[in-house]
Amino acid sequence: MKRLLLVAQMLLLSASLWAQQTQGVTVGQVPTIGISRSVSLHFISPEKISYVDLSSAAMIGDLPEKNILRVKVVPDSISSLISTGDAGLVTVVGESFIAQYKLVFLKSSDSGQISTQVNILPSHMSPLDISGISLTHSDFRSNAFRLLNERYKKPISMQSMFGISISVNRIMSLGDFVMLDIGFINDTNLKFDVDEIRFKIEDRKINRSTNVQSVEISPVFQLYPFESFKKSYRNIYVLKKATFPGDKIFNIELSEKQISGRKLNVALRYSDILEADTF
Structure with missing residues (x-):
């Protein structure tokens, strides 16, 4: 009897494994x-x-x-x-x-x-369940437009130089990503031709006797192409979440094409990112 019961259990297990193997389209x-x-x-x-x-x-x-x-x-x-x-x-x-x-x-x-x-x-x-990917391009785009339509009281961080201002208006947390609402203002009569905008984690204080450590983070999404601006411009950038110690800063660097080559930096503290709002 026990032998018959064991055979029956083996047959059921075999049928179950076969069903699992044949599942699909x-x-x-x-x-x-x-x-x-x-x-x-x-x-x-x-x-x-x-x-x-x-x-x-x-x-x-x-x-x-x-x-x-x-x-x-x-x-x-x-x-x-x-x-x-x-x-x-x-x-x-x-x-x-x-x-x-x-x-x-x-x-x-x-x-x-x-x-x-x-x-x-x-x-x-x-x-599809792909490890490390939780949002699609369409998700980023729809949430970026939503962020643009929301009002903010004052920039979290701002820097002005050479008649150009760059400001981080809002920081939002979206799943495993961080969304940055960044504004640009040109108070000069010269169009600013963008060379590149870079996002880096760098040392807060630079000691000449040590090597400067800089880690660059590339955006996984940006709402609009960014080539130039005459007066004002606003864009949304999405980056993968990253942690860094208190002696580091998150630096956003905007540089202009030569010959003028104006360059601006605006920094964020780790606490600024930790305090990001959530959608």
Whole structure:
């Protein structure tokens, strides 16, 4: 009896393991899209596309925009596609999802079933769980606009020099990220052509007898391109959270292109970041 019970338990365990191994998406479960020799097929993603796979050499694709995948039939493959009708699978990976589609080659006479545009819908998506990535580009953008629309009393830190002012208006905590609302004012009649804006953790006091340690942090997102400003400008930058001791400062450095080469620095204390508001 015990032997029969043990065999039954082993069979149940084997069935459970088999079910776990076979879990997933089959070709028959993915949406089917009709494609033709004379029509380009465009997949429109709600997020930036980070990866694409075309399983068939009969298809080629490119990314004319960050969120648009264009797929075409390779002319030399048309004869084989006509005989089989199988144009392979398209896999599209965004920042937070993966979606797959089965392509079927159709004759031009089947125009009612040939697609020219496919919107990647939530029902087509399987979520991705990528360690270290908790927010998408769309999340950063929507929260950046929200921050721009909120009022603030006075800047947290500000520095003026050469007729140029740079101010940190607000600091917001967003998950594992920090959002900086930074303003720029030009009181001169000369346009400020931006060379670069850099974010660094540096020594608070520089001792000439020791090496200066500086750690640069690159933004993971900025709302607007930053090339120049005539009078006033405001932008949102998102950085990965970082900790630093009290003898360090978080320095924001704005530099101008040569020949003038004006340079400004505005510093934040660690307490300024610790006291950041939360969305």
